[in-house]
Amino acid sequence: MLTSDHHAIREAVRDFVKSEVEPIADRLDNEGAEIPHELVRKMAELGYFGLIFSPDYGGSGLDCLSMAIVTEELSRGWLSVGSVMTRMLITGTLIEANGTAEQKREWLPRLCSGEVLAAAAFTEPQAGSDAAAVRTRAQKNGNRYLVTGEKAWCTFANRANVLCTLVRTDPSQPKHKGLSILLVPKPGDAFDPPRLSGDPIPTIGYKGMNSYNVAFDNYEVPAENLLGLEEGKGFYQLMATYEYARIQTAARAVGVAQAALDAAIRYAQEREQFGQPIAKFQVIRHKLAHALTEIEAARQLTYHACMMKDTGKRCDLEAGMAKAFAAEMAERVTSECLQIFGGYGYSREFPAQRYWRDARVFRIFEGTSEIQYEVIARRMLDRGE
Numbered sequence: 095m096l097t098s099d100h101h102a103i104r105e106a107v108r109d110f111v112k113s114e115v116e117p118i119a120d121r122l123d124n125e126g127a128e129i130p131h132e133l134v135r136k137m138a139e140l141g142y143f144g145l146i147f148s149p150d151y152g153g154s155g156l157d158c159l160s161m162a163i164v165t166e167e168l169s170r171g172w173l174s175v176g177s178v179m180t181r182m183l184i185t186g187t188l189i190e191a192n193g194t195a196e197q198k199r200e201w202l203p204r205l206c207s208g209e210v211l212a213a214a215a216f217t218e219p220q221a222g223s224d225a226a227a228v229r230t231r232a233q234k235n236g237n238r239y240l241v242t243g244e245k246a247w248c249t250f251a252n253r254a255n256v257l258c259t260l261v262r263t264d265p266s267q268p269k270h271k272g273l274s275i276l277l278v279p280k281p282g283d284a285f286d287p288p289r290l291s292g293d294p295i296p297t298i299g300y301k302g303m304n305s306y307n308v309a310f311d312n313y314e315v316p317a318e319n320l321l322g323l324e325e326g327k328g329f330y331q332l333m334a335t336y337e338y339a340r341i342q343t344a345a346r347a348v349g350v351a352q353a354a355l356d357a358a359i360r361y362a363q364e365r366e367q368f369g370q371p372i373a374k375f376q377v378i379r380h381k382l383a384h385a386l387t388e389i390e391a392a393r394q395l396t397y398h399a400c401m402m403k404d405t406g407k408r409c410d411l412e413a414g415m416a417k418a419f420a421a422e423m424a425e426r427v428t429s430e431c432l433q434i435f436g437g438y439g440y441s442r443e444f445p446a447q448r449y450w451r452d453a454r455v456f457r458i459f460e461g462t463s464e465i466q467y468e469v470i471a472r473r474m475l476d477r478g479e
């Protein structure tokens with residue numbers, strides 16, 4: 095149930111998006127330009143990076159539902175804008191749940207304030223869905239680790255001050271047992287070649303953020319940056335953050351689909367063919383009605399997962415269902431909304447194509463749809479439903 099506070103949060107973010115994001119999103123996407131630093135700074139000032147973290151560490155102490163609402167509205171303006179906070183959410187959640195008292199004091203306030211921007215470096219060229227196949231090696235040498243290996247698809251790596259990195263600390267242990275999470279500092283806005291280098295991967299959408307292949311070559315990291323100061327826990331620590339991350343991704347998908355529908359409704363009421371607005375043709379009206387229905391279904395699944403989370407219940411099943419459904423919904427809805435624009439849907443002069451290109455990524459990142467359905471199936475069959 096949304097409270098008046100939730101509605102007020104939605105209105106405030108909507109105003110921010112209208113004044114700060116909508117006027118620039120299409121132009122920057124067409125130019126392939128990244129989100130301006132100034133916009134990231136404003137989001138940080140508004141507290142968007144610390145929403146769910148404890149006020150003891152500079153967060154707002156809000157519930158998961160508030161986080162989903164903020165995410166949805168930011169993504170409605172531009173997926174990339176709704177995705178900056180994802181990195182602070184993942185890194186902060188990992189630290190809040192697993193960090194030592196000193197690590198929480200050291201990192202959380204700076205993540206919440208945006209002084210430290212984070213990126214998540216889990217995927218490798220040979221280790222995507224199979225995260226336990228990570229090879230990047232972190233070898234302890236006195237009071238530091240030397241990190242060597244390659245990461246793939248590390249989004250925002252160029253802008254981040256810390257890479258939250260899944261590494262192999264014990265190669266003698268099988269797969270997930272020898273993994274740990276290291277908080278790898280780096281200069282913001284740059285890499286540190288030749289020990290730390292990054293190459294952007296050209297993509298079809300999600301243009302406001304670049305994803306990088308990152309190479310570590312004996313890159314030095316203080317040993318005190320090992321999450322929880324305990325080796326061998328990284329895989330389990332990471333799995334436990336997936337509920338938040340998947341809920342946030344479902345909310346991103348709802349936001350992008352809603353933006354596509356908003357634009358399609360406006361166009362269908364203005365565009366005339368055969369002497370009347372195309373919104374009067376039943377087939378177009380039904381496309382819009384279908385889109386609205388699907389978006390609301392995905393939103394309610396997302397809110398349901400939030401409420402489970404907010405009442406302290408395990409919600410990997412609900413988060414997985416919300417993420418899988420919202421991802422597929424966003425692809426269908428943005429495609430049908432593009433169709434309503436006819437030829438103009440294919441033109442860079444209208445945003446319909448941006449929503450469609452951006453929406454395609456939801457079935458891939460934060461766990462592919464195929465992996466989500468495996469998670470859902472496992473839980474469903476385990477509890478005998």
Ligand SMILES: Cc1cc2nc3c(=O)[nH]c(=O)nc-3n(C[C@H](O)[C@H](O)[C@H](O)COP(=O)(O)OP(=O)(O)OC[C@H]3O[C@@H](n4cnc5c(N)ncnc54)[C@H](O)[C@@H]3O)c2cc1C
Binds near residue numbers: 221458460
């Ligand atoms: C734009 C973008 C941004 C990203 N940002 C980040 C980031 O910031 N940090 C990060 O660490 N990663 C990031 N990723 C990586 C993303 O999480 C991976 O792409 C994803 O986990 C899938 O891994 P993969 O690409 O290696 O595909 P693979 O795992 O190789 O999968 C290939 C195909 O096989 C299927 N498949 C694999 N295993 C199974 C199975 N057991 N059962 C059934 N089907 C299976 C998959 O569903 C998929 O269809 C990003 C990806 C993209 C595209």
